[in-house]
Amino acid sequence: RVGRPAKVTPAKAAFLIVVKERGKETTYRDLASSDYVKKLGISEVHYTTIHKAVKRLPPGFLETVMRLFGERVSKDEMDCVFDATGVKIRRYEKKIHAGEERRERQGVKLNAVWNADEKVFHASEVLKGKAHEYPGSEGMFKRINTPIETK
Secondary structure: OOOOOOOOOHHHHHHHHHHHHHHOOOOHHHHHOOHHHHHOOOOOOOHHHHHHHHHOOOHHHHHHHHHHHHHHHOOOOEOEEEEEEEEEEEEEEEEEEOOEEEEEEEEEEEEEEEEOOOOEEEEEEEEEOOOOOOOOOHHHHHOOOOOEOOO
């Protein structure tokens, strides 16, 4: 149809990305033609519109939606998994190596708290630095409202 693409608000984009990440096998194309999009009232949306709306989300907003969704899905107590992973990004910095200038890819650390039984995230952080330099997870655990199962 002619005209502007369908509007995907930040709240709708956050909900869709949480649904997408929960299943892991769902692609943006599948998501654009899913019942979730129809229930949100987004008519004939292209998958790139959803992808661009997700990329524009502030990180804190996405984590809040992720945590709220996780709290609704999780049981009384969850089997919690904490993971920190180093990820290379498409940003380069110049370094001098053996007397010549080279470009080196920068990296970030993705830290997440995950409910292993229900397969939903409860908290996440993206920090600068190397993967093995994470000082602690106390701040992330304070943001989780679901009790953690202890064995």
